[in-house]
Amino acid sequence: MDTIRVAVIGTGIIGQTLAARFVQAGHIVTMGTRNPQRDDLVELARRAGASLTSIEDAIHSAEAVVWAINGSAMADAIPAYGQHLADKVVIDATNNIGAPSMNSLALITEYAPTAHAYRAFNSLGWENFANPRYGELNGDLLYTGPTGPTQAVAENLIESTGLRPIRVGDNDKAKIVDDFVALWFSLAIGQGMGRELGFKILTR
Structure with missing residues (x-):
């Protein structure tokens, strides 16, 4: 796999697990947080093998940005940082439970119109990213987003967890992925x- 500079925004269990798996796959990972000086978060990032910095600096250094914060916080976060997401691969891994839309793809499109947005890492528990094996099989991860060169980046990151990427379609199909939640x-x-x-997903 090609090495990717990844920003994981969020230090919860999903962010921690994805950051660690990306590092294990050989990617360069920076975790972004509003509190990069907190000793517990510094130690958390160290255990994952990632560096820790502010959200803005993490985004600035990355080719791909994975949002793994509370879904309800995306309404403030994307307008605040959207200008820094231009032309980057942006993966929405958040779930805004109870909102009209569980994903924040419309926000990303509005505030970062040149970003390459994907919907992924939201339909499984963190345990599946930590260990994707089920007997002799690896699990699958459904995702949506555009085709082209950036699709390879998104699939690289999914494969870095050991899961097989299954593209459902463009982002107009994101609700199908959300229904799997x-x-x-x-x-x-x-x-x-x-x-x-x-x-x-099985086929003959």
Whole structure:
């Protein structure tokens, strides 16, 4: 895989796990936070093998930006940092539960119209990124976004977690990916199948 300079925005369990997996795959990872001087966050980034800095500086140094913050915070974050996202691969991994749209792709398009936006890493629990194996199989990850050279960047990052990328279509199909969030919670939590539940797309 080609080495990618990645900014992971967010220091929660999803951000931590993705950052660590990207580092393990050989990418250069910077975690962005509003509080880069906090000792606990510095240690968290160190354990992941990533550097830690401000959100603006993390974005500035990156080719690809993965948003892994609370979904409801995207309404403030994207307008604030949108100008720094120009021409970058931007992956929305957030879920704004209860909002009319679970994803923030429209915000990204509005405030960073030249960014290459993708919807990914939102339909599974962090456990699936930490360990994608299910017996003899690796799980799949559904995503949406444009084709072309930037698609290879998005798929590279998905493959860095060990999951197989499955493109559902352009971002007008993002709700299909978002619907898998509800399915995941219904099976993993509602039906007691456990948080390590994953998905596999099979064809003949």
